[in-house]
Amino acid sequence: MRFQVAIRNLAKAALVLFLVTFSISILVRFLPGDPIEILMPFATEEGRAALRAELGLDVNVVQYYFRWLSDLLRGDFGVWYASTGDGGGVPVRSMLAIALPRSLLIMLYTMVVSLVFAVPLGIFLAYRAETRTDRTISNVLFTISSIPNFAIGLGLAFVVGVQLDLLPVIGYVPFAESPSEHFKSLVMPLVSLSVGLVATFSRLLRVDTIATLREDFVTMASSKGLSNSWILWRHVLRPSSSTLMTSAALQMGALIGGAVVIESIFALNGFGMLLASAIATRQYLAIQSLVALIAIAYIVFNLIVDVLYAIVDPRVRGGRG
Amino acid sequence: MKHLFRGGRRKVAAVMAVALVASLSHVAPAAAARGDDILILIGEKDSGWCAQDSPGLDQIIAKNAVAETLTIMNEKGKIVPYLAKTVENSADYKTWKITLREGIYFHDGEELTAATVLANLAANLGLNPLIPGSLPAIAWQDNFGGVTSLAQFAAKAQAVSKYVVQFNLPAPRPLFNEGWFANGRPVIWSTKTLQTKACGTTVGAGTGPFKIKSKGVDQFTTLLEANTNYWRKDADGKRLPKAATVTFKVVQDPAQRRNALTKGQADISTFGAAAGPQLNEMRKNKDLVIFAGERSTTWSFHMNTTAPPFNSKNARLAFSYAIDREALAKVVAKGNADPAYCFGASYHPYNLSQGGTKKCVTSNLAKAKEYVAAYKAETGKTLEVLLPINETAESAKANQAVCNMLKKAGAGCALMPPVTSTALILRGFALRQQVSWFNVVAGYSPAFADLFSRKTNLELSGFRFTNPGLAACFQTALETGAAAKYKECAAVLHGEAYWVPTYTEGGFVVARKAVTGLGETPLPAGGKRPVVGLSGFDFASVKVSD
Amino acid sequence: MCFTPSSTRVSGAGVASVKRAPVGLYLASGWLLVCLFSAVFGDFFPLPKWDEFDYDNLGLPLFSEGHLLGTDYDGSDVLSGLVHGARTSLGISFTAVFIGSVIGGLLGIVSAYRRGWVDSVVTMYFNVSLAIPTIVLTLVMVALFATPDIGDPSAGWPRELVLIISLTLVIIPILGRLARGSALSWSGRDFVLVAESIGMKKRSILWTHIIPNVLPAMMSVAFLAAGVVIVIEGGLAILGVGANPGASWGSMLAKNRGELAIAPHTTLVPAGIIALTVMALNYFGDYFRLRIDDRESRI
DSSP states (O other): OHHHHHHHHHHHHHHHHHHHHHHHHHHHHTSSSOHHHHHOTTSOHHHHHHHHHHTTTTSOHHHHHHHHHHHHHTTOOOEEEETTEEEEEEEHHHHHHHHHHHHHHHHHHHHHHHHHHHHHHHHHHHHTTTSHHHHHHHHHHHHHTTSOHHHHHHHHIIIIIIISOOSOSSOOOOTTTOHHHHHHHHHHHHHHHHHHHHHHHHHHHHHHHHHHHHHHHHHHHHTTSOOHHHHHHHHHTOHHHHHHHHHHHHHHHHHHHHHHHHHHHTTOOOHHHHHHHHHHTTOHHHHHHHHHHHHHHHHHHHHHHHHHHHHHHHHHHHHHO | OTTHHHHHHHHHHHHHHHHTSOOOOOOOOOOOOSSSEEEEEESSOOOOOSTTOOOOHHHHHHHHHHOOOSEEEOTTSOEEESSEEEEEEOTTSOEEEEEEOSSOBOTTSOBOOHHHHHHHHHHHTTOOTTSOOOHHHHHHHHHHTOOOSHHHHHHHEEEEETTEEEEEOSSOOTTHHHHTTGGGOSOOOOHHHHTOTTBTTTBOOOSSSEEEEEOSSSTTEEEEEEOTTOSOBOTTSOBSOOOSEEEEEEOOOHHHHHHHHHHTSOSEEEEOGGGHHHHHHHHTOTTEEEEEOOSOEEEEEEEOTTSSSTTSHHHHHHHHHHOOHHHHHHHHHTTSEEEOSSSSOTTOTTOTTTTSOOOSSOOOHHHHHHHHHHHHHHHSSOOEEEEOOBSSHHHHHHHHHHHHHHHHTTOEEEEOOOBOHHHHHHHHHTTOSSEEEEEEOOTTOOTTHHHHSTTHHHHHSSOOOSSHHHHHHHHHHHHHOOHHHHHHHHHHHHHTTSEEEEEEEOOEEEEETTEEOTTOOBOTTSSBOOSSBTTBOOOTTOEEOO | OOOSOOOOOSSSTTOOOOOSOOHHHHHHHHHHHHHHHHHHHGGGSSSOOTTOOOTTSTTOOTTBTTBTTOBOTTOOBHHHHHHHHHHHHHHHHHHHHHHHHHHHHHHHHHHHHHOHHHHHHHHHHHHHHHHSOHHHHHHHHHHHHSSOOTTOGGGSOOHHHHHHHHHHHHHHHHHHHHHHHHHHHHHTSHHHHHHHHTTOOHHHHIIIIIHHHHHHHHHHHHHHHHHHHHHHHHHHHHTTOSSSTTSSHHHHHHHHGGGTTTOTHHHHHHHHHHHHHHHHHHHHHHHHHHHHHHHHHHO
8 A cells, every 4th residue: 555655656646757858948949049049140051050960959848858768868968059060069967966965065055054953942942932032033034934045145245254354255165175264154054044943943843842732631621532533633623733844845945946056156156047047058968957856856855755755654643542 | 743744744854855856066167276277257148269260358368378379469459479380461461471370289289380370271161061151251252252161261271381372352451450350369289189079069279278178067167277388488488377276166246256356265256347346346455456458449339220219310320429438438347438429449540530539429418309209200110129137247237338328318218128149149140139349358459340341241141231332441441451441431321320429338257366377478589468458468477476 | 022922832622812912013003004094195204315326425324414324336225115115015025925825825715625736736736826936937027028129118017017927826726736735634524514404605605604714824924925925025036036226125226235334324224124124014913813823722
């Protein structure tokens, strides 16, 4: 039974992936500006036709898509084409090898740092609910979560980077090269991205924890005569949970976008900047491959969440009988 | 406690999902160390360096560190031989002979000979099947009167001996030797490079002081290392270059470039006049040295006359009069540029204001409104202008200011979405824009005369004049080299607003005090390169002393 | 301090609803009203035009003469920019969220109630939309629709419209999923089952039972979403695809970030205004959510 569900989920995921990449590839073809003309506006028609054939742009959209897809499944992400044709461009894979790890690391660090600070903070505030400490800190967090992360980034770059001269303002140093420089170059981007998340997550966690504590009271009260199914309905009908989850989802969406902006401000040259550059220069192959990667990441993320929820929840339910 | 994770399940999942990725760090190009490694910040992303590509000024700096030109401009503005030893011409400017220096080697070991120069010229003409013809081919084809096969090529350019090349041009070209400098673009690559598809994208062996260590894979970083076999020597005859590696890092935001310089994180950086506030701030900083290039670069709008609205003279004149050049220079360049009423530097043959205050164009809001009305009467439509911009904030700012000025004159105006500089220029040539925003880096050389001549460009690009006599005028000017003829043509050019100058600037190079040796290498033909010149700056002698 | 709505109740049953609105509610609504007023009536304020360049007064600091909040380095008055920006930022945000909520809500509720293949298709659509990154979608849409043809400049759509459309497309699945989840829960409730068993028509059940109960949750998220959209627009402006430079709060920030060290007020003031507005919107979002909690706890 579980196996069947898993297969079905995988099939759904594959379908979503297909739809996303296909619609992007069609959408992108509508962009004004023929890449061949951009590359060689003065060549003869034969020259352009030759380049078009070499780059595989002479087939229609559907064929192009499936050719790209078969390459992708073999691990070939395509080529960032240059005017010298197929052999002259840079393989997208090597560009990704530089850009992707740093973006992923930034996201990873951001999530870890945010959770490390948010979880204890949220629980602490819940235990101290309604006291002066709670109210003050909650208000501060509320304010902080409303400031755009790029504003924080710009401010930090100026104050910490220039005036106090503590950290580098631009550039990314890989871990393998120098661990200390690596972390130093990421502190300000991390702080910019994490601050808002810490504020939001701790507030969400606080409310959840309070509600849970409250529920325990109710569970005790239930032993005095309220039926279990009633409690179960209450548990199912918790719109606040979905509100919170949706709020978190909104924040995650803003985070992924915000990461691109932060990358741009701190000149980190990561995945987001690569994608923006691909769109600007009509690099169809690169766009399709990069968007496919994002879609895969998103789908994997969701699958894992569903799996985790299934793992975590029965225990919870089991515990309460 | 398990309840904790009910709300937090997505967060935990996020950690786990992302944690599936190991820390795959590749060795990216080195950050700046000190002493022998220089970090230069530029504002333009990596592009191709081969014959068919058209990089912007910032990338030309990097390109010229790797590959060099036959002739070069010295600090007095004169074109002198560089890789060439001598350049001779016949009295009628139709026969040219270039004698190369001996003993110059490329990074891949090949020696610079006449055969190499011919291979490069063939590529420039679009005869190399690996390298498709592009913008440079047009100018070169004009010199040679149209060459479509190697046989025709052999008739017009031959190797007379191992180090001597002879050119037989069908028409007089007094400026042929200047075409071999052309602001650092027609560099000489090794023959092997010209046979590689990745020419200029990831590989390229030139004769320059530095060779490519890593290029193209990371669009924002180019890493070069010293060429130990470099042919130029410093003033004491000692080996060049002085630095061990040079890293070009792209940081598009000039404020961040300034921050990095101020902190000592980078050694040198380039700035355009549009980064005015940054420059003014840096002047106050005692640890930075600012080198200002001569104000010889005129930013101009070039009008596409093949499509509305600028196929109408009224529209063009409205545009030209509407622009308040004083204000534009102030808004965009904050005192680091001059309003331009003619294009070219003051000593440029095109420049009508030589020796007097005569202006080529003027700013006049009332007249602009008149012409907008005239356009309406002529076509029945309101003048609507679309301005292209590149990815820099300065470009958006300048064009927004121009838009406001146009709106004041009663025209409509909007900005197009931003694209790269190269795309902007090429899109203009492909006639997909109403205007193109050019910097005419003409300096002394009227090297842009060929853009206006009849045969090559007018048939292929938007440089078409609806005034038929004008093209012929430029053709004559090109062939006689007579200054008076240029002025005559320029008067019509401006009078009908085919080319609208706005402000003139020079580039800026800012270096930390600890950086020594900028612009100190002598040229073999005598003199030195300007510190901030038309093809960037010479950092063969640069060392960082801390 | 009483800005944050009080968020705990001692056990659920029998607690009276909040009698007096907290001070924060008045502050938040007051601020939003100010913004809305500026958005609607900004043209009549006695201020210099927002896109006028005062060439002789570049980079004036705060509280200069004639320019209450100073000018930026193009000579544009900061205060006028903020007033005009209210219209653009709030306009884009509220429109996108409103239309997105209506469409997403309808899709979500209908698919939850109908189930079957309708539900599968709609859910698939939601998942696909969520998987496309906002940045990509907006970049592509701006390039597609806001780049007019060279021969006919007026054919291109205004940038703001394109932004509204792409942000609406982003909001639809988010609100849609929420509406669907909420409607699913409510569909299983006793009184709904009872209504069905007595033969009430599906449509009237939807209108009288399901929608009124799903709406509060959606409203709460809609307020939060409005705040997030304002911030997203700012991020897009920094990448060059936001509203035209200086036309919205976000694009003011993006335009002037180069001068952060020299004239910080040109960046910090728009950032502060964005933060205040997002705070006010978040406040409303939280407030509604707690009202829902209240209702839930009493059922």
